[in-house]
Amino acid sequence: MFQCAYRDPYLLYTDNLLETPDDSSSLIHINEAHEIIYCVSGSLTANIEGVRYTVMPGDLLLIRDAEMHITAPETLPTQFHHIKFSPYYFNFFDTENRICRPFSEHPFGIGNLVPGSRLNRPLIENCFANIRGTRDAYMRRVAVFGTLMMILSDVNQCYDYDRSHHVDTRSAVLQEIITYINSHLDEDLNPDKIASRLYISRSQLDRIFKQNIGFTLWKYITFKRLIRARHLLHAGIANNEVARLCGFGDYSTFYKVYTKVWGRPPRAAQPNETTDPLLKQFYKFDDTASIIDATDELEGLFQRMKRLQLE
Structure with missing residues (x-):
């Protein structure tokens, strides 16, 4: 169940609390978006391109665009924050393409888990708490954007780019x-x-x-x-x-x-006069942005997330 959420065409945030088996079916994902999953309590399992990860409280999971992955709770209840954002989200000011290096420069399935011991956990958790305190869509976008910036800044300082330090368990x-x-x-x-x-x-x-x-x-x-x-x-x-x-x-x-x-x-x-998918200029706040109501729109959001599963 979503406790707090926000969405627009380029950014999705959910604060998830899974308490029963009905809440916790595995989701198969492949996106054109980057994803961050931050475990608050309980634990999650993830299969990313055939590499299996266990995500414990305080750990951060990074999933790049086009990485096939299956995530599911390992224990119940489990709470986690989930952010999905366009890989072009920071194009308007990150001219050196450095912010998303931990996503773009890791091989598929390798180096996806950042242990909580490397992260500034109090900072990250305070940022997520700030999101929950917002009451309208405009300020929630500001809060989610700020949280994403703080997390990526922290990850860039601690991410290990040495591939030899990441174990590939696949045959x-x-x-x-x-x-x-x-x-x-x-x-x-x-x-x-x-x-x-x-x-x-x-x-x-x-x-x-x-x-x-x-x-x-x-x-x-x-x-x-x-x-x-x-x-x-x-x-x-x-x-x-x-x-x-x-x-x-x-x-x-x-x-x-x-x-x-x-x-x-x-x-x-395709790009046109009203659509800028590469976000060469940062997009304006408009009526496509919304705070998701956990009761009325939960099923609809899950259906959109599952749409990327071929029959």
Whole structure:
């Protein structure tokens, strides 16, 4: 259940308290947004690109855009804060692209957990308490934005960029599968060809992927392509060219899959006179911003979050 929440087209914040099994179903996510999860009490489990994490009170989980992940409470009750924000959110003043380095510079599934022992926990918790004290959408956006800035500033001071310090628990075969797919999204990723290239059988490929990632190989490939497509569309690349660059083969297939998952046609993601998806200028506060009512809009928000799960 949401205790406090805010949303607009580029920023989503929720303060979550999960007390019963009905509250705590696992959510499969892949987004074009960066995410932060801060555990307050209880504990969470996360499977990010096949790497499993346990998130304890005070720990911070960083999830970059296009990272496939499944999160669920490990114990009940569990409370955690969750912020999702556009990867372009700080473009208007962060000209060196340093604020989001802990997201953009970690490999998929590696280095996602920042232990609470490294963080300024009193600062972070005071920031979240300040959000709860706001009573209108305008000031809540200010509070969420300020909290996000403080957290990212703290993380940038303590984040360990040395990859050798982050343990990759995945098998060598799974690492190779994931690396190959993410490096060849514009090519023919027929599962039989992938299996042959990696010298394993198709059944082995499917089993390794399903057991470790949590869903099918083809769903993973499709979502990765769709996230890449979103970024290219936001940059103003023509729809037909986006379909080609993302490996869909033809525009008709791309259009059908894209519309099914995102709920709108590809052209809706293109920049225009009223839409600036790359946030070259910081967006104005308008009626798209709202404080989410935990009782009336909870189900609707969950449905929007689950929309990115292919049937």
